[in-house]
Amino acid sequence: MASIVASLPPPLLLPARKYHPGNFPSSPFSLLSGRRNHVSFVVKASGESSESSTTLTVFKSVQNVWDQPEDRLGLIGLGFAAIAAFWASTNLIAAIDKLPVFPTVLELIGIFYSVWFTYRYLIFKPDREELFQILNKSASDILGQ
Numbered sequence: 001m002a003s004i005v006a007s008l009p010p011p012l013l014l015p016a017r018k019y020h021p022g023n024f025p026s027s028p029f030s031l032l033s034g035r036r037n038h039v040s041f042v043v044k045a046s047g048e049s050s051e052s053s054t055t056l057t058v059f060k061s062v063q064n065v066w067d068q069p070e071d072r073l074g075l076i077g078l079g080f081a082a083i084a085a086f087w088a089s090t091n092l093i094a095a096i097d098k099l100p101v102f103p104t105v106l107e108l109i110g111i112f113y114s115v116w117f118t119y120r121y122l123i124f125k126p127d128r129e130e131l132f133q134i135l136n137k138s139a140s141d142i143l144g145q
Contacts, residue, residue: 013030051062057136058139061139061140061143061145062075065143078142
């Protein structure tokens with residue numbers, strides 16, 4: 001179970017209202033008694049989410065590969081290749097951005113793809129689960145599991 005404890009000054013928590021010490025509005029979270037110039041609250045999450053378990057699985061996979069001495073060189077090479085690919089792609093994008101018509105066309109393509117990806121994978125829960133399965137399969141194929 002995860003929990004977060006926050007202590008925020010009232011202007012950050014309630015920006016639309018003037019703050020009067022000791023006069024707290026009713027809210028869905030539980031207020032804790034604290035200093036008069038801060039509002040404190042606790043947020044607790046119960047259960048295990050698929051996002052956090054997916055992240056933990058990826059980290060455990062990388063840690064397992066790192067623990068094997070013969071695979072460390074491959075993992076370091078994969079990291080270096082990722083950095084080199086990132087550097088090359090930023091230079092390629094900068095070169096394309098200098099051409100007169102391409103930035104607008106690529107921006108429209110990016111907007112349309114973002115809308116399609118959001119509709120296809122992020123709005124509905126079964127589609128999000130399908131996306132996590134695709135990502136897990138790709139990660140296991142890359143790490144050789």
